[in-house]
Amino acid sequence: MSHLALPHDNAPSAPSVPGVEVRGLSVRRAKATVLAGLNFSIPSGRITGLLGPSGSGKTTLMRAIVGVQRITSGTVRVMDKDAGDPELRRDVGYVTQAPSVYRDLSVEDNVRYFGAMHRRNRAQVREAIDAVGLTDLARGRTADLSGGQFSRVSLACALVSTPRLLILDEPTVGLDPVLRAELWERFARLAAGGTTLIISSHVMEEASHCDTLLLLRDGKLLAQLTPDELRSRGASDDLELAFLHLIRADIAAQGGAA
């Protein structure tokens, strides 16, 4: 293949059962290729960052792992089951980029409803609301919240189910630095407790919180590597610059080949 995916020599040592195993995954939508033959595996109990320019296929890949995306070819295995398997619905939490919650319900009622799908009790609902820092607003209508608060309701609705695999599409957009730091600490605690997290982001400095990074461009996997490897391969301590260098090198390589 022509892309620059690294050999998996950097696979983290600990877990034996992969959280997610993707083989030859392609998605075509209305004649356009959105994902082109992706191969990778994601270790469980780790934070994997999904990075790439807008339109590179991050959301489609996340949807494929959740099992809501109709795929053209390839396989997506999640915790040793096919993605979208009914049994996985208990174990996979998905937070979409646009918050998907009921605007006309209170914060608490939203979290309680999604919690009810997983038999969660009142205390667990409260805990999920506390986790996203909305304790004082729990009884307020979701529609009256600010943009950042609104997206945190959506996150709480996923946290309440305590999933084994948590997939988050741009969860920190519109959040202030304090809250962002708190959320990343929370994600780290979840991973330490065995939860597998897949998090997409535009903010490159957040990549440093991840154990491994998947770099996507034009529906292809550019590289799978650790933040440190990204720094050295991109020849910059600044992750954003390092990422830019890699992307530009890829564009140049493609231009040269054509």
Add this chain to the structure above:
Amino acid sequence: MNPRMMGATAARVLRQLRGDPRSIALILVVPAVLLTFVYYLFENETMPPGIPRTFDRVGLMMLAIFPFVVMFLVTSITMLRERTSGTLERLLTTPIHKADLLFGYALAFSMMAALQSLVATAVAYWVFGLDIKGNPGLVVLVAVLNSVLGVALGLLCSAFARTEFQAVQFMPVVVIPQILLCGLFVARDQMNSVLEAVSNVLPLSYSVDALQEIAGHSTSTAAMWADVLVMIGFVLAVLLLASPTLRRQTP
């Protein structure tokens, strides 16, 4: 089917409604106001003795038609919002069964419809002296069944609308033909054969037939129960059709 998830869904839908007191007021009050119009519209008519007042015929049918129309609209808009806001897709990634969702909606809105038809029926009986032979409880039963029919059709139609504007446009397509052909304006056996055949396959016709049975007999008749069964069949068939429109996987 999981009663817990169905109950949680019904409770959630009712909570959403509770946050919107104006809609609740409209649902409860508007039918009674419209009934008042109908009553005064026929205030001065003189009927030969023994022939029932027009209000007793038209007012009775309207008791069943209101919940059908209102619940169709409320459901198609609510469900469309559920589809466009991403909450439906999110729900379908959880262990909830589609039937829990569909019946949760039907349960919540039929409770609302029961309240609505209780208010309207009470006004018809006690304020305007609606005079029919049968039991008013059966009238409420048919009205609730009609509302569930409205819910089911609303769920189905929401799949074919992309915007709320389109969803509202389904009312002239789905609801008005049924009102025209159900026997409210012209008795079904006096229609030409084509229209009568069409009215035979429209569910609202059977509720009007059932109401006429209730109006004409002091006890419930086998024909009325047959109409009720046909309506239940329609509701289940429409819900079955609506179920595949809740997709767990999309392109």
